[in-house]
Amino acid sequence: MTSIQLTGAGSLTSHQLEAISLGSRLQLGEDRWQAVEQCRVFLEQLIDDKRRIYGVTTGYGPLANTYVDTAASARLQQGLVYHLSSGTGPLLSKQQVRAIMAARAVTLARGHSAIRPEALQLLLDCLNQDLIPQVPAIGTVGASGDLTPLAHITLGLMGQGDVWWQGETLNAAQALEKAGLQPLNPEGKDALALVNGTSAMTGMAALNTCQAERLLKLSVTLTGLYGELLSGHLEALQPGLAELRPHPGQAWAQQALLNACQDSQLLQQVEQPPPRLPADLPEGEARHHQPLPQDAYTFRCAPQHLGAVKDTLDFHQQVVDREIHAVTDNPLFLPESGEVLHGGNFFGQHIALAADALNNTLITLAVHSERRIARITDPSMNHGLPPFLRGNNNGLHSGFMGAQVTATALVAEMRTQASPASIQSIATNANNQDVVTMGTLAARRCATTLERLSELLAIESLILSQGYELKGGASAGFSKSATQLHRAVRKTADGLTDDRPLAGDIQQLSQQFTNPTLMAPFLT
Template sequence: MHDGRLTLDEIEAIALGNMALALSESDRRAVEKAHEFLCDAIERRQLIYGVTTGYGPLATTHVDPMQSALLQKNLVYHLCSGVGEPLSRPHVRAMMAARAISLVRGHSGANPALVERLLAWLRADLIPEVPSRGTVGASGDLTPLAHLARALSGEGRVSLKGGEWMESAIAHQQLGWQPLLLQGKDAISLVNGTSTTVGIAALNATGAQRAIKLSTLLVLLYTELLEGHREAFHPAIGELRPHPGQRKLHQWLWSLSESSQLLTAWQAASVPLPEMENGIEQHRPLPQDAYTLRCAPQALGAVWDVVEQHAQTVRLELNAVTDNPLLFPDNDTVLHGGNFFGQHLAFASDHLNNALIQMALYSERRIARVTDPLKSKGLPAFMQPCDTGLHSGFMGAQVTATALVAELRSQAIPASIQSIPTNADNQDIVPLGTIAARRASTSIDYLYQILAIEALVLVQGAELKGAHLLSQASQAFCAWVRTHAPTLEQDRPLAEDIARLSHALSDPDEVASLMALLDPQVC
């Protein structure tokens, strides 16, 4: 790690198994120093929550340091109460990486051997079975992280290199490792933080950023098919309402649309009115377009700003220390506080979720307009040009997009305001950030399915209208889509096409060439 910190793209690469996580010498020294300070404090029989006391409302019980290993073990045992389907492999790997990043900051006191083992698990692609439900995110992600701690101790189930679940003890034997003995502050350092939430949120951040860029390319292609007015993309419009996201969308769409032969060109000179009888002339072409075309920079620009706000919150949290108590070796100080309280991530995830749902709605509305022959500038109904009526084209796929948006809307109630007191009223407010992050992750999955449907529809329309007239960016996008799904000539089941294309759209490596269309210097 450079300066003990990682970017969101790096966390995603680690989560997908495309990058290793390694400690620098300064990281190792920080971990060792904090652990030595903790050991000295324990030897001096200092009162430290969760190390020489019980947990939560049971912290009134003082525990002799001789009981350290049993205290840590019992913490893990009573918290291993998660339910539901397991978190995905990328989510668990992101969680593990996030926990390691927090521990190496040198304020947790975890044993260096624990940190090294976490990194070894990531290198070996060994992940624990972590139930997805059971945390309120108040003392951090106690429940899911406890399932990680249990697996590190040689219990529970794990998966090696994406294989079937097996007993952790068997995996340890296969790898020639001894299970860890958690003692001192090891278990509470593992579980008492926001690493599950921030790991999921980090993947949400990168997935949402790509979704906006893909939506921008789809908006461009959609506007070309409907012969929209390029004028709406003019950067001068964004300069007068200088939200960063709107300005970025104006710049992208204005630049990418320059080579299009289908858009209604902008004329710098004013257009005079024609001579009119009786002072009026009716049924003339509209001088401006429907809002899905005209307001695209404003609509997607607002989403971009929300995504960036969410990403900034995640960046800060990812590189923070979020357990309790916190050790300050240089000052010979132990501070008890609440950095584990995941309210920032809860608010950010709920805000992101609203933006994701709105982006899905925009996509569904574009699909609806372009497949309607009354509004699609000559394109056939549901993009089926041959024997329409005998064949229905993308009619079913359009209904699927509508159903997905309806389901997303039903999941739009914020999690961050649903606080329910728990833990004998010790946790009398809870942020529920993990639920919010998981919900946003589900919304991203649905969004990519809708974008896949839109891509299939629009590329079919481009081929019908004349792909050679498209902008260079749209031509490249169409060619990319056709490497994943063939043209729809006669009706066929589309479920597999949608699944394959949505997976490709969500894969950072697969869409790298498309991202480079918008940010060639960066991507």
Template sequence: MSLLLDGRRPTIAEVEAVADGTEVALDPGVLERATAGRLHLEEMVAARRLIYGVTTGYGPLAGCYVDPDRSAELQRNLIYHLASGTGDPLPRRTVRAIMFVRLATLTRGHSAVRPESLQCLVDWLNADLVPVVPERGTVGASGDLTPLAHIALALMGEGEVDDNGNRRPAGEALAVRGWEPWEPAAKDGLALVNGTAAMTGIAALNAAGARRAVELAQRLTVAAAEVHGARLEAWRPELGELRPHPGQQAAHARLNELAAGSQRLVAAEPAWLPDDLDGVGEAAEVPQDPYTLRCAPQLFGAVLDALEWHHTTVSREVGAVTDNPVFLPEADAVIHGGNFYGQHIAFAADTQVNALVKTAVHAERTLARLTDERRNDGLPPFLQGNQTGLNSGFMGAQVTASALVAELRTQAHPASIQSIPTNADNQDVVTMGTIAARKAADVLGMVEELLAIHALALAQAVELRGKDGFSPATRGLHEAVRATAGFLADDRPLQPAIAALTRRLRDPADPLHHLP
């Protein structure tokens, strides 16, 4: 079934669906608006209106007039000079998301792009023909000029494509299908390369993945609390009512929901001083749990609030009109402005990075307590399942988790403030939004690896405790993990299990993300 584009802003879930292979279709009204917008542009050009990028040069060369008769050459040269990216190719899933976000923007009817150009993007998405796009080269100022230019270049039959997993010249892939290369004219080239589609496409996938990662982190926290026999008192909803951050209230509710039915968590009961206390005495146990358990609603609450801001910001940007210039056919107007400026996404991506890194820190600290025989409430050291000393259990995996946190912390420096003047000082303050979004994607990937280690260790701890009394949520999580890796009795390489579980965490359709 195709996803219909009718000029509305798509959801983040729809961006992810198209990234993962869902086909798209255009509502007839979209093509009608595109035709009207194109006619409006042609009328302006015939009247010899000065229109940036159509009858002028680009950037600081906008002071150069260009005869409308050479518009096609002007559009091609725009794509040629911008196709200068470096680095490894972006993942094909990411490129599909970028193409869809750009297509959604163009369907809004304010870009003066030909209907044929819209259909070209649709055809490429539905054929799963994916341009090879270098990951580096955009400062996120006049939008994502460089990566979008590589997409446009492929549509023109130049550059390279990923053709169902095979890298080949774009012209060759078109010839095999009997397709003609796309030929940009008037504003077509500028319409495809201008705007925030690359940073927004990446950020949309990050938004969806981050929500799944934090949901898993909360499940793992409940499992850890059960393993340690933690106290439910600190998760009482009244604490969230007294400190009314929406995320904290949601975290209280979710943690309690996941803990429902557990016989291993300690209900809140009044405690009393001993009758024979004379001055100072020592309690049998500390009446509060460590922060990884006691402050979980506050930590995850702040994370959820940060991710919600990111999610809201990206949702608004998906399908927003981020061109320059912008056309208003009903008002016979063309507006030159800066909607391509990606600061919203840059700030949101950096905020998401901080939230994800803190989630990883929490997971690593919980794992460290779980594997330390001095602090794990009677479990064997490093959760080894047989013959301590001969076997080392999760010792190496815990070190890997520490290394991941160290690397994650190096990624926490914000990209959104790294403005550097460029383009002959025409772009004198820039956003680095795509760098921020790419960095967030890298961070999310490492967090998923760390959560995979944590999940494997917690499944081991649940079995070492004897599975009786655990909540249905934790039993379901344990079974889901065991579908990938069995109990660790004698030492074996854990890398294959970590990699396999990480792949599952990255798959939106995996049953692990749909547990009750």
């Protein structure tokens, strides 16, 4: 098992967080432990001096006007976890919870949250031994951070609730005992440090950005094969277009599509200067029904569309990577200057806006995929391919007709989830949280959109691979990129001859698209 070590002023990237979510270990360097210990000592000095510190010597939220004696510290911290462990709905996935735990550990390891080292060590031990609390998905508004999901994680550290352990669900106390770990008895600021922050939305958003990156690259490959099947024009992929419209994403997309297609013998080559009109064209007249010099927008505008997706994805990743490095609880402690800062770093607006932007960007990928599927299965537009790319052209079989309808349904499903979560503020907590971000809802919904998009691209992969075979396969002059995609699809699903149920093939392919290792053969 690989290990990722966090030292110095560095942080984790989204891709490192994804690696941890899939099983890599997280280790902290000695300098990080020293910072955590220094902050703990600073808090103890403040407590001994009976300073007013939110959540340590006061109540929570609108009850912060209650001062609490330090002798009640343990009860105060325990009560915080208990009253916040009120989530509902389906469970977050184990991979998502691992990402959340890693994101929280990175924040706490900055040494400004005043958690005790032993509490942080337990969080890391559970993560590294794969003892993962089960967390309901619903219950946070992303305002004072992700209180509810983080409380359920902390509850597991305390030996309560259910956890995943060695492939089964166990009571947390039983699993901790099997792992040789002592349950957490929070005191000081332990519980508040663990539950107060944006780590749930950030952890999920990190996974989203990695998965979106892979599906964007897959969309490039699919778009290239689609263009080959319809004898598209290479002219639309030329880098000169991006030079005149200098968005970084478009330049990336022009080059990525050109790389995927440049060895194809099926695309129409660039003619410069453009060809002359027919010599026998009568003066002052028009000649109709000549070959089109350019393609429908699903291929001609692919660099512009995929480039805009890339730029939005890059923006999302930049926001997430910054947030992973951020310290997002309250209050925060600066031992070097002796300051205690009460503020709102837990307010998840950055992630909320970025996740909404990514969600709608992914829906555009789905829209373009569905339009490619519609054109390639329509005999009036697909350049001589059979209707719905049926394998046996005998009138008895319908080919991908049902799958094309499912593709339409998937887009409709995603579109119903397009309204931004970040504008859905609802005041709560006795109007203490009078504006909220809904960042976790935005990140969760984006994860769902990625699931649906994976299913849609699985359908398109099956259909375009069928077209690859119907057009003659590798000997017909397809690009290496198209041949690689076809080979990868056929390792999972056979070509379609007589009609058969396709649901299993779609699900198996889409599940491969969610796994970084299994996804690799599909990408150029």
